[in-house]
Amino acid sequence: MPPRKKSNRIKAEENYLKGGIVPETDPDYYIVRLRAPAGMMTPDQLSGIGRIARRFGIENVHFTARQTVELLHVKHDDLDSMARSLKNNGTPIGAERAEVVNVTSCLGTKHCKYAVIDSLSLAKKLDEKFFGKEMPVKVRIAVSACPNGCTSERLNEIGITGLRKPERNMGLCTGCGTCTFYCREKAINIVNGVITMENQKCMLCGFCVHACPYNYINFHDAGYLITLGGRRGRHPQIGRTLFIAKTEDDTVAVVEKIIYWIYRSIASDKMLPEQLTDEEFEYFRGQVMKSLKPLGIEGFIPSSAYALK
Numbered sequence: 001m002p003p004r005k006k007s008n009r010i011k012a013e014e015n016y017l018k019g020g021i022v023p024e025t026d027p028d029y030y031i032v033r034l035r036a037p038a039g040m041m042t043p044d045q046l047s048g049i050g051r052i053a054r055r056f057g058i059e060n061v062h063f064t065a066r067q068t069v070e071l072l073h074v075k076h077d078d079l080d081s082m083a084r085s086l087k088n089n090g091t092p093i094g095a096e097r098a099e100v101v102n103v104t105s106c107l108g109t110k111h112c113k114y115a116v117i118d119s120l121s122l123a124k125k126l127d128e129k130f131f132g133k134e135m136p137v138k139v140r141i142a143v144s145a146c147p148n149g150c151t152s153e154r155l156n157e158i159g160i161t162g163l164r165k166p167e168r169n170m171g172l173c174t175g176c177g178t179c180t181f182y183c184r185e186k187a188i189n190i191v192n193g194v195i196t197m198e199n200q201k202c203m204l205c206g207f208c209v210h211a212c213p214y215n216y217i218n219f220h221d222a223g224y225l226i227t228l229g230g231r232r233g234r235h236p237q238i239g240r241t242l243f244i245a246k247t248e249d250d251t252v253a254v255v256e257k258i259i260y261w262i263y264r265s266i267a268s269d270k271m272l273p274e275q276l277t278d279e280e281f282e283y284f285r286g287q288v289m290k291s292l293k294p295l296g297i298e299g300f301i302p303s304s305a306y307a308l309k
């Protein structure tokens with residue numbers, strides 16, 4: 001008896017097992033999710049997507065919560081041809097399943113006045129190194145350039161938040177109080193006509209630095225707060241603080257250790273946050289610290305309640 005003909009759905013899933021192709025409610029149609037590192041595209045890439053969508057009769061594109069674009073209601077027979085066109089446009093098909101998926105980022109120092117790190121540069125480096133890597137579970141990475149957390153980075157398996165420690169300059173504080181209005185955490189007080197800072201309340205956002213008209217407060221160390229095991233969804237969970245790196249390159253090296261550990265140690269039957277018990281997390285943190293020492297990577301230890309949560 002000749003083998004039974006496979007349905008379109010099964011064929012497509014085999015062909016694109018590792019890609020961002022998701023069957024719709026109607027099994028003859030697919031959502032095609034694109035790779036958009038840091039959620040950035042050039043105007044040419046954007047118009048290219050429009051041209052491709054028109055050519056394949058797509059009525060709508062969707063902008064996702066994780067900064068990618070999806071083409072909706074794509075016919076099975078168009079998938080291969082569309083994949084080629086998207087690749088030529090510099091916006092190839094993305095990732096969706098048990099792999100490192102789209103790396104998201106806020107706009108960072110080049111565009112946002114609150115930013116304390118170049119989140120776009122970091123997100124692009126992370127994308128180049130890790131995007132699409134096959135993993136036992138889906139791994140989402142997000143970067144925010146300050147504790148405002150516009151990418152909700154701490155609700156991702158790996159989150160990175162830019163921090164800056166404020167430091168009082170030697171000089172004469174006039175006690176004008178401007179910085180106290182800018183500090184949303186009420187971590188600055190005027191005592192005897194000069195400021196005092198309460199480290200335990202400080203979020204290391206650096207907003208007070210911009211506020212002082214006399215440059216009495218300065219940036220000290222930059223920090224890249226790396227969190228592990230966050231998630232959105234049915235049971236949201238904030239990632240735990242793993243490490244605070246001092247530089248962009250050190251951050252990439254720490255993320256590499258995390259990816260390697262997930263690859264080697266995590267089972268495929270549950271999402272990472274469900275598997276990350278307190279004991280597992282502490283054990284892993286110890287292992288990471290040990291492995292970073294020979295690389296000369298040191299953490300930044302701020303005296304801040306926020307960073308240590």
Ligand code: SF4
Nearest residue numbers: 106112115145146150
């Ligand atoms: S997280 Fe901070 S730096 Fe990034 S866009 Fe939001 S406010 Fe700006």
Ligand code: SF4
Nearest residue numbers: 183202203205206208
């Ligand atoms: S860096 Fe700390 S003290 Fe300065 S504004 Fe932010 S929370 Fe307040």
Ligand code: SF4
Nearest residue numbers: 173174176177179212
């Ligand atoms: S640190 Fe600057 S802004 Fe704050 S009270 Fe002193 S002079 Fe005013």
